Amino acid sequence: MKYVAKPILFATLSGDELFQRLGCCKTLMQNTCMKIGYARVSTVDQNANSQRDALKAAGCKKIITEQVSGISTKRPKLENLLRSLKTGDVLTVWRLDRLGRSLPHLIQIVRDLEGQGAGFQSLSDDINTTTAGGRLVFHLMGALAEFERSLIIERTQAGLAAARKRGVRIGRPRSLTPPQIKHARKLIDSGERPAAVAHSLDVNRSTLYRAIKS
Secondary structure, three states: OOOOOOOOOOOOOOHHHHHHHOOOOHHHHHHOOOEEEEEEEOOOOOOOHHHHHHHHHOOOOEEEEEEOOOOOOOOHHHHHHHHHOOOOOEEEEOOHHHOOOOHHHHHHHHHHHHHHOOEEEEOOOOEEOOOHHHHHHHHHHHHHHHHHHHHHHHHHHHHHHHHHHOOOOOOOOOOOOHHHHHHHHHHHHOOOOHHHHHHHOOOOHHHHHHHHHO
C-alpha cells in the first residue's frame, strides 16, 4: 500500500485567534511588561504636572516623581526604580535631562537597562530604544560622547606637556616656600625637634619632611 502525503493548509489567523490557539492569554502577556514613567523637578517650587500628563498620555501605567537637583548624584527613587525594572519594561521620561546628570551618565543608564532587557523612551527627544531606529540613535550618541571624552583627555595631556616645557610646576602648590624650608633645615640641624619646627610653620610633620627631602 502506498501512502500519499497531502499538503496541510494553514488558514491566516488574527492576533486574538492565534493567542487562543496557542493557549495563551492576551491580557496576561500584556501585563508582563509595563511602561513606567519617571518625572523629576529640581526644586519644591517646580511642578511636575506637565511631565506627568505627558507620561500618562504616552501610556505609562506607573509614574515615579522625584524632587532633586539635576547635578545631584543621589536619586533614591530613580535608583529603586531602575532596580525594579523587569525584562520588557520601558522606562519613559519627558526629556533626556530629566534622567541623566550628563550625557555619559545617561548613556550608562540606558546601557544598564539594555543589560536588564528593559527599554528606554524619551518623549520630547523622540528616542525609543525598543525600535531599531531608536537604538541606532542612542548608539551614535554613545559614540559621540566617547569621542568627546577622548578629545578632552588629549587636550588636557597636551596642555600639561606644554606647561611642563615652560617650567610650570604641575600639581598642588607647595605648603612651604623655599625660604621657609631653608629656615626649617637650619633649625633642625641646630637640634630643634622636627615636630616643634613643623608646629611653628603651621604644617604637618610629614609635610615638613617631604619639603626638606625635595
